Amino acid sequence: MNLHRAYLLLIPLFLFMHQASQAGELENLPSPVNKSKVADDKVRLAEKYELGKGVSIDLEKAYKLYSEAAEQGNAEALFRCGYMANEFEDNGNAVRFLVLSAKQGYAPAEYLLGHAYERGRGVETNLEVAVRLYTRA
Secondary structure: OOOOHHHHHHHHHHHHHHHHHOOOHHHHOOOOHHHHHHHHHHHHHHHHHOOOOOOOOHHHHHHHHHHHHHHHHHHHHHHHHHHHHHHHHOOHHHHHHHHHHHHHOOOHHHHHHHHHHHOOOOOOOOOOHHHHHHHHH
């Protein structure tokens, strides 16, 4: 099938989608599973276990849920893993998670990573990098 023929076959679909969007009908179509929503839900549940909101505090379970969301690239989950690692003075893992979160522009991660560079926790002290991260946060 050549490109022109494929294009001609798709025109009716494009017209339908355009008309449906104009009529507001697209909102009613089922959406595929949103992995970012699943990760966000895991972060919310992990928060409850971390802080004891409606459940008993269980830091292991919180960390496990944060880690699962972090595997999907969730910036907040990466930050939370880094924060928890930092609290338990696992500086190497803290920096690893914080870098991944900060690369996504997550301000709390940039701030905490700046603190790591200022204090030399898990990285060599570098005040220039620390100031840059503080400024971005």
